[in-house]
């Protein structure tokens with residue numbers, strides 16, 4: 248008889264309580280599941296707590312804050328998560344750092360626990376191979392802001408088992424997310440399609456086209472809710488350039504070469520909305 252998979256985990260460990268890790272912890276805690284956030288210092292944890300508080304207040308009102316936070320433990324020690332059956336890593340996008348996190352998680356968590364990474368571009372296969380449970384290592388790629396964005400890409404590495412993918416799918420659905428499965432190649436599914444589109448729009452600007460005309464064209468001609476250049480400004484031109492580079496290096500295919508205009512914009516400090524200037528001028532508004 249086939250074993251019935253539970254749609255949940257009893258306790259979840261989140262490594263890195265930044266923008267993504269904090270959001271991930273919040274959506275899990277909102278389901279009444281205990282979460283432990285581990286970050287480097289108590290200052291990092293204070294920042295994490297404050298950001299989560301602000302997001303809950305914005306989305307659910309101040310009255311919801313205490314209940315959600317009561318399910319989250321903030322700690323600088325992995326050992327507070329030693330009884331978790333799922334860990335989700337959301338530390339900065341540096342492979343060496345992630346490999347170190349996976350080695351430690353593998354040492355400390357029970358052998359049947361699943362180890363997931365929120366990486367947006369690094370190899371799940373590489374992370375799995377530093378553990379003794381490569382079949383239980385998987386990508387769980389959330390989108391920002393996590394409590395608002397519906398999608399999670401499940402990244403199935405070369406070693407990831409079908410059972411691991413299924414458990415993560417059920418868990419994500421239980422949190423109200425929509426799950427898709429993507430293979431473990433640079434950009435997964437969404438960025439693989441989206442990033443070349445924004446890059447191509449940058450080439451059009453470099454050739455002398457007007458950003459507003461391009462964005463209007465894409466919105467009216469393809470029903471996109473926002474044009475690629477407005478979107479690029481909001482993602483950050485530096486983030487777009489780096490993601491383009493990681494596709495280019497990952498596939499060694501010239502079709503992913505970043506537009507030289509993006510590089511110049513990064514050098515000039517025109518990083519989009521966050522710097523006040525990108526393809527559009529945001530003046531004082533950031």
Ligand code: NAI
Nearest residue numbers: 263264265266267268286287291337338339340366367391
């Ligand atoms: P962030 O910089 O906001 O957060 C990273 C957190 O990790 C910080 O709180 C930092 O103190 C902590 N940290 C650093 N080293 C650590 C260590 N050794 N142990 C424990 N904690 C440590 O970064 P963000 O944006 O949350 O990104 C995290 C991951 O999520 C990256 O892999 C990124 O590529 C991925 N991602 C980011 C998205 C975004 O829109 N920002 C979207 C999807 C994925």
